[in-house]
Amino acid sequence: MREAPAPTHPPQGEMVVPIPLTELHPFPNHPFKVRDDEAMKETTESVKEYGVLTPAIVRPREKGCYEIVAGHRRKRACELAGLTALPALVRNLDDDTATILMVDSNIQRESILPSERAQAYKMKLEAIKRRGARTDLTSPNNSAKLRSDDEIGAAMGMSGDTVRNYISLTQLVPELQQMVDDKKIAVTPAYQIAALKPEEQALLVETIESEQATPSVSQAQRMKKLSQSGELNEDTMLSIMSAEKKPEVDKIVLTGDTLRKYFPRSYTPRKMEETIIKLLEAWQKKRQRSQER
Structure with a gap:
């Protein structure tokens, strides 16, 4: 038992x-x-x-x-x-306090999908802003307040930009949200795709199906730029998606969300980095001793 x-x-x-x-x-x-x-x-x-x-x-x-x-x-x-x-x-x-408590009681779970995290951050952000607006009516020092998304990020050991990026995923059409949840589209290019108009995202879904390929970060960035200039259409999107992808740079990216569950909440990103380096050095020494035997 x-x-x-x-x-x-x-x-x-x-x-x-x-x-x-x-x-x-x-x-x-x-x-x-x-x-x-x-x-x-x-x-x-x-x-x-x-x-x-x-x-x-x-x-x-x-x-x-x-x-x-x-x-x-x-x-x-x-x-x-x-x-x-x-x-x-x-x-x-009240509604805002309940929303914040609901998000905080769930957000630390390990098996949270990107779409769930995005919607949760959005709900908490909106609740904090509403509460801040009510407080600001009687507060003479509004300029000293943190931005709400930075406040959320700081409380969770991440930057406000990370929070804003996650919230942008709520702008994806359901088909693309599902692809992100299924890990068919990586989160980083998804941030760029979220800036596309709904009709452009629908066109991207069709292009992904026809080309049997999902956009890389650079491809998503190009589509976002063309969308902003009004030049993204079926032909330009197909040209981008059908182009041979450049080999990815040999690098490994570990996000704060991935690492956070292994460290106390009090650890800053700098402290986390120092701890990881120390552990890797200890591991390397152990391997060297093993090879010398």
Whole structure:
């Protein structure tokens, strides 16, 4: 039998109450899909064996019942485990606070698709901006405020540009979003493609299918430039996509999102880099000693 994880205790003064699953509704436009995958199977087995150790967070709905802020996967695990109620903390949260809490409680998961991350960042950004606008009405020092997307990035150990790039993916048509999620199109060229008009993106989908190839970063940049000058059409797009791709430069790019899960949240990018170099040096010395034997 595996060891049960330690339960999370609610803040002092809050009570955990069992809420019937039939009274729980998903958060509006919840960006994170609930999948019946291997991770869900493990969560369900844990719920069967130990119960729900970390209560969900819900808020009352105007129409009655409750809206899940954090705990969509736990609700699904309860359904699969045959339970009828989910232990939860009931909080009276305004829309923006609930949105920020919903994103923050999910964004650190490992199996998040680019489209999910993009929509989540967008929702959080809009919520922070709305709250900031309300604060700015009484704040005399508006110029000292960080840009909201930089604020989100700083809180997650990434730059505001990375946040803005991810949010741009929400501008992709569904077919291209799916290709990015399926890793048929890399995220970096997708940032460039997102700047194309919807009709140009639809044309790109057709071109990808006909050419059986997806755009590289340089090809996506060329299409974006032609789109901005009004010169992107079927002929110019086909010319770009049918051109032989230049060999990629021999380099490896590790994004902050890829590395973040291996380091404490307090680590800066510089500290992460120093740690990686030290580990590589130790690994190299170990290989050299092994070869000398």
